[in-house]
Amino acid sequence: xxxxxxxxxxxxxxxxxxxxxxxxxxxxxxxxxxxxxxxxxxxxxxxxxxxxxxxxxxxxxxxxxxxxxxxxxxxxxxxxxxxxxxxxxxxxxxxxxxxxxxxxxxxxxxxxxxxxxxxxxxxxxxxxxxxxxxxxxxxxxxxxxxxxxxxxxx
Amino acid sequence: xxxxxxxxxxxxxxxxxxxxxxxxxxxxxxxxxxxxxxxxxxxxxxxxxxxxxxxxxxxxxxxxxxxxxxxxxxxxxxxxxxxxxxxxxxxxxxxxxxxxxxxxxxxxxxxxxxxxxxxxxxxxxxxxxxxxxxxxxxxxxxxxxxxxxxxxxxxxxxxxxxxxxxxxxxxxxxxxxxxxxxxxxxxxxxxxxxxxxxxxxxxxxxxxxxxxxxxxxxxxxxxxxxxxxxxxxxxxxxxxxxxxxxxxxxxxxxxxxxxxxxxxxxxxxxxxxxxxxxxxxxxxxxxxxxxxxxxxxxxxxxxxxxxxxxxxxxxxxxxxxxxxxxxxxxxxxxxxxxxxxxxxxxxxxxxxxxxxxxxxxxxxxxxxxxxxxxxxxxxxxxxxxxxxxxxxxxxxxxxxxxxxxxxxxxxxxxxxxxxxxxxxxxxxxxxxxxxxxxxxxxxxxxxxxxxxxxxxxxxxxxxxxxxxxxxxxxxxxxxxxxxxxxxxxxxxxxxxxxxxxxxxxxxxxxxxxxxxxxxxxxxxxxxxxxxxxxxxxxxxxxxxxxxxxxxxxxxxxxxxxxxxxxxxxxxxxxxxxxxxxxxxxxxxxxxxxxxxxxxxxxxxxxxxxxxxxxxxxxxxxxxxxxxxxxxxxxxxxxxxxxxxxxxxxxxxxxxxxxxxxxxxxxxxxxxxxxxxxxxxxxxxxxxxxxxxxxxxxxxxxxxxxxxxxxxxxxxxxxxxxxxxxxxxxxxxxxxxxxxxxxxxxxxxxxxxxxxxxxxxx
Ligand code: FES
Ligand code: FES
Numbered sequence: 019x020x021x022x023x024x025x026x027x028x029x030x031x032x033x034x035x036x037x038x039x040x041x042x043x044x045x046x047x048x049x050x051x052x053x054x055x056x057x058x059x060x061x062x063x064x065x066x067x068x069x070x071x072x073x074x075x076x077x078x079x080x081x082x083x084x085x086x087x088x089x090x091x092x093x094x095x096x097x098x099x100x101x102x103x104x105x106x107x108x109x110x111x112x113x114x115x116x117x118x119x120x121x122x123x124x125x126x127x128x129x130x131x132x133x134x135x136x137x138x139x140x141x142x143x144x145x146x147x148x149x150x151x152x153x154x155x156x157x158x159x160x161x162x163x164x165x166x167x168x169x170x171x172x
Numbered sequence: 173x174x175x176x177x178x179x180x181x182x183x184x185x186x187x188x189x190x191x192x193x194x195x196x197x198x199x200x201x202x203x204x205x206x207x208x209x210x211x212x213x214x215x216x217x218x219x220x221x222x223x224x225x226x227x228x229x230x231x232x233x234x235x236x237x238x239x240x241x242x243x244x245x246x247x248x249x250x251x252x253x254x255x256x257x258x259x260x261x262x263x264x265x266x267x268x269x270x271x272x273x274x275x276x277x278x279x280x281x282x283x284x285x286x287x288x289x290x291x292x293x294x295x296x297x298x299x300x301x302x303x304x305x306x307x308x309x310x311x312x313x314x315x316x317x318x319x320x321x322x323x324x325x326x327x328x329x330x331x332x333x334x335x336x337x338x339x340x341x342x343x344x345x346x347x348x349x350x351x352x353x354x355x356x357x358x359x360x361x362x363x364x365x366x367x368x369x370x371x372x373x374x375x376x377x378x379x380x381x382x383x384x385x386x387x388x389x390x391x392x393x394x395x396x397x398x399x400x401x402x403x404x405x406x407x408x409x410x411x412x413x414x415x416x417x418x419x420x421x422x423x424x425x426x427x428x429x430x431x432x433x434x435x436x437x438x439x440x441x442x443x444x445x446x447x448x449x450x451x452x453x454x455x456x457x458x459x460x461x462x463x464x465x466x467x468x469x470x471x472x473x474x475x476x477x478x479x480x481x482x483x484x485x486x487x488x489x490x491x492x493x494x495x496x497x498x499x500x501x502x503x504x505x506x507x508x509x510x511x512x513x514x515x516x517x518x519x520x521x522x523x524x525x526x527x528x529x530x531x532x533x534x535x536x537x538x539x540x541x542x543x544x545x546x547x548x549x550x551x552x553x554x555x556x557x558x559x560x561x562x563x564x565x566x567x568x569x570x571x572x573x574x575x576x577x578x579x580x581x582x583x584x585x586x587x588x589x590x591x592x593x594x595x596x597x598x599x600x601x602x603x604x605x606x607x608x609x610x611x612x613x614x615x616x617x618x619x620x621x622x623x624x625x626x627x628x629x630x631x632x633x634x635x636x637x638x639x640x641x642x643x644x645x646x647x648x649x650x651x652x653x654x655x656x657x658x659x660x661x662x663x664x665x666x667x668x669x670x671x672x673x674x675x676x677x678x679x680x681x682x683x684x685x686x687x688x689x690x691x692x693x694x695x696x697x698x699x700x701x702x703x704x705x706x707x708x709x710x711x712x713x714x715x716x717x718x719x720x721x722x723x724x725x726x727x728x729x730x731x732x733x734x735x736x737x738x739x740x741x742x743x744x745x746x747x748x749x750x751x752x753x754x755x756x757x758x759x760x761x762x763x764x765x766x767x768x769x770x771x772x773x774x775x776x777x778x779x780x781x782x783x784x785x786x787x788x789x790x791x792x793x794x795x796x797x798x799x800x801x802x803x804x805x806x807x808x809x810x811x812x813x814x815x816x817x818x819x820x821x822x823x824x825x826x827x828x829x830x831x832x833x834x835x836x837x838x839x840x841x842x843x844x845x846x847x848x849x850x851x852x853x854x855x856x857x858x859x860x861x862x863x864x865x866x867x868x869x870x871x872x873x874x875x876x877x878x879x880x881x882x883x884x885x886x887x888x889x890x891x892x893x894x895x896x897x898x899x900x901x902x903x904x905x906x907x908x909x910x911x912x913x914x915x916x917x918x919x920x921x922x923x924x925x926x927x928x929x930x931x932x933x
Contacts, residue, residue, distance in 0.1 A: 052201045053194020055412075057362055058444045062856035065362060093194035103192060111188035114822035117830065118649020119191030120198060120362040120412030145864040152856060154362050154413050155649050157829030158864040160822075 064151030218849030340473025340508030344464025363412020385686025448854030452524030496530030578814030607903025616691030628682030637747030644684030663704025690888030703765030802920030835897020
């Protein structure tokens with residue numbers, strides 16, 4: 019067991035992990051942050067996307083020990099303390115970007131990482147930024163629209 | 173003002189806030205205290221006799237709470253339509269992945285070690301890896317049979333013969349004939365198959381599965397376990413996608429066995445490869461289609477020969493066979509139709525349904541044929557289709573009673589919007605083309621489940637006026653709860669925001685067929701509408717009592733109760749009435765509704781009208797084809813749908829856009845590959861679904877004939893959105909290249925092969 023400290027959504031969390039434990043498993047199974055989803059466990063679907071030190075990453079590919087001392091943002095960080103949704107989350111609802119919602123947390127985190135570094139992306143840049151996030155329900159149209167909407171308003 | 177419209181509005185999903193904040197509990201998020209890990213031991217052989225299973229070493233391991241094999245429970249044979257399966261393999265395994273045993277352990281590692289410790293003695297048998305081989309092997313000197321009691325390796329046959337095709341083909345001025353193939357593809361829902369189960373000392377078994385039909389799951393599981401239905405409780409939150417791939421109750425059943433054995437909460441969670449290799453992907457099809465046309469543009473005869481590769485267990489196979497053998501014949505007017513189909517047992521992964529139940533495979537064949545015919549006859553493909561399109565009031569060749577059809581209007585819209593008759597000029601190696609395809613599908617199907625072809629709904633108006641809807645139609649992401657909440661709000665006379673939809677819980681919610689046959693909006697919606705209108709009636713009756721006015725003179729809208737003659741002056745609110753009702757009766761105001769599809773389908777001839785309403789669509793795809801790399805790109809997509817009254821415009825657009833994305837995968841990239849019976853691409857790297865950068869701009873349009881039997885005129889959308897897509901793309905590729913593809917997917921390799929062949933010809 020190795021003892022690591024993660025800064026998760028602004029709170030410092032100490033956890034004991036095996037060398038092989040993934041960041042995804044720490045988030046879901048140890049910290050109870052079930053918003054981050056697990057599907058392929060191979061970096062191919064984006065369901066587990068979180069933001070690690072400002073970059074969107076597949077948390078199933080990151081070992082927990084690699085994240086030691088680093089800042090992790092999950093979907094749970096997007097609404098504020100009183101539960102008020104962020105403009106990005108609201109746009110996802112208002113534009114119909116959510117269907118089954120299983121890809122949604124990962125999509126939101128990829129979109130947030132994009133908008134944080136590029137507040138006014140082109141449609142192509144948006145499509146590129148979420149190209150690693152599979153969505154089987156929406157055909158991506160309304161997801162792209164929602165992100166465009168935030169960029170327009172922001 | 174609360175007077176805004178509810179039906180047709182772009183209402184946000186009822187579960188949107190929970191889903192964007194990561195707070196929504198999916199079946200894979202269900203965690204019970206002390207929950208054990210369940211795992212399944214799967215066959216490594218496509219076909220083998222199981223001589224012996226020795227679980228003793230696994231049972232003796234520390235941290236192992238239960239090991240179950242077919243010895244531990246009576247293994248009843250079950251099946252969705254054809255009984256040919258047991259929960260665990262009894263004497264034989266029939267595909268790589270077949271369930272042999274299962275363990276319950278304290279953690280993943282212990283469960284894995286326990287699986288390794290189970291000794292199974294197999295005697296390998298010859299494997300049937302292709303339906304044609306399987307048909308032949310049954311007839312050989314030493315027949316190889318998947319099931320000993322199925323001497324032909326045929327799970328089911330399908331035959332219809334209407335009018336007279338012999339005469340029809342004699343009358344034909346031109347006959348087109350070709351054979352089309354579609355591979356096994358996967359529904360690739362994003363959330364894994366999972367089940368949590370807990371058997372408690374009171375004799376009850378509670379299961380949290382991921383299923384498209386919670387009501388039916390309870391029935392099926394009770395039957396196969398030999399338990400009373402009331403002992404079983406199915407609880408289900410929203411599911412992370414299904415698309416026809418989550419009907420099979422296998423995972424829930426195995427989990428149930430373990431739960432009964434160990435008495436502790438337990439979960440089986442499929443990995444992605446489990447889902448690819450053992451969770452009922454869509455059948456592979458081979459369809460020979462022959463169509464005769466007269467010079468006047470009418471169809472004189474249509475004949476189909478369909479072979480569906482079922483795998484060893486049938487699940488939705490019978491449904492897929494029947495749809496793939498007939499559905500598209502109802503899209504156009506024709507009298508002479510003959511169809512012969514076989515559902516064939518093989519030793520490949522057993523199969524299930526996928527968005528359209530075979531309609532997409534048949535549409536690929538028949539809509540490709542329509543274009544081939546138009547080309548040969550020098551007809552405009554749009555005009556040809558329009559002329560013979562099924563119209564309102566028609567009774568189709570299979571006996572469908574068409575209460576409304578907007579097919580002609582759909583075709584008109586896509587032709588106009590896509591500038592269908594003009595093409596971009598060829599640019600170097602890049603050629604451009606446009607292709608059309610149409611489709612029709614049911615809105616509910618009375619042959620879905622035994623004699624139960626309807627839906628129930630319960631409305632409770634709580635003391636504070638909130639409307640609770642109890643339905644057993646599940647929301648698997650498609651937006652069922654949102655559409656039903658809108659119908660409930662409209663029916664009761666409250667705002668959409670005042671409605672809560674209760675999760676499926678078989679202890680509380682009534683019966684619903686489930687997310688199958690695009691039935692929820694129409695059949696489930698009718699039940700909700702009936703319950704809601706009864707609640708409205710009760711509210712007005714109680715309001716009349718409170719106001720000492722005749723209820724007939726009152727009405728309610730947006731939660732405000734007023735005299736019909738003075739709609740602007742609210743006299744009471746629904747919360748006021750609900751509260752008064754509650755304190756006088758000690759119960760909230762309840763109302764029930766149920767709806768059953770009228771009509772019948774004859775068992776022998778399959779003639780009849782299986783659905784209250786039928787939806788129609790016309791699509792156009794614009795593609796570019798790189799003749800050097802073989803790459804096809806879909807540049808633009810137009811989809812016009814007749815869904816009757818649109819309940820939620822944003823949601824139906826979303827259904828169409830998602831259907832197009834899956835259709836692009838089906839047309840161009842998706843195909844399960846096998847080596848010696850083993851799936852070789854059971855991951856999202858090698859099984860390629862469409863991603864954001866593959867998608868064209870999608871232009872949607874809805875024509876709204878108000879259907880006489882749909883709730884407020886609404887019809888289904890889910891499956892039809894996907895049905896014509898691959899055909900439209902194949903037709904666009906044919907338009908661009910002059911090459912007709914009869915096999916999906918149209919990969920760069922296949923395209924270049926075809927180009928090479930066409931050049932040497
Ligand atoms: S679960 Fe991490 S990318 Fe799929
Ligand atoms: S909304 Fe279902 S996978 Fe994206």
